[in-house]
Amino acid sequence: MASKGEEWVAGYVAAWKSNDPAEIGALFTDDARYFTAPDAEPRVGRDAIVAGWLDDLDEPGSWTFDWHIVHEDGDFVVVQGRTGYPAERDYLNLWIIRLAADGRATEYTEWYMPRPQG
Incomplete structure (x- = not known):
């Protein structure tokens, strides 16, 4: 049986593949905070998170x-x-x-570091 964390990440990857606003929004609580970097201003609230995602999406x-x-x-x-x-x-x-009790994220922070080319 998958843990809440595994289920959430699987949902995130599915939303990343689809860029579907409903799938993205379903991952987060109404008042969630999404940090694109630890010291960045967060996107606050589901609507801002979805809008930010769609402004900076990766093509499937x-x-x-x-x-x-x-x-x-x-x-x-x-x-x-x-x-x-x-x-x-x-x-x-x-x-x-x-995560909230229902499995949606209340806060998400990401770090991403480029690997050396070679």
């Missing part, structure tokens, strides 16, 4: 993503991933997610 098929849960404790989830953009470069990812 332009990327790959491998991931695993590093740690999950109740509503706190840490995910490590690797995003490949074959036309560009690869990135190492670290996500910190806080």
Whole structure:
């Protein structure tokens, strides 16, 4: 049986593939905060999160993503991933997610570091 964190990440990847506003919005609570970097101003609220996602979306098929849960404790989830953009470069990812009781995110913070070309 998948954990809440695994279910959430699977939903995130599905929304990333579809860029469907309903799928994106379903991942977050009404008042969620989405940080595109730890020190960035967050997108606050589901509508702002969906709008920001759609303004900066990745086209389906332009990327790959491998991931695993590093740690999950109740509503706190840490995910490590690797995003490949074959036309560009690869990135190492670290996500910190806080989940509500219903499995939607109340807070999401991402770090992404480019891997050396070579």
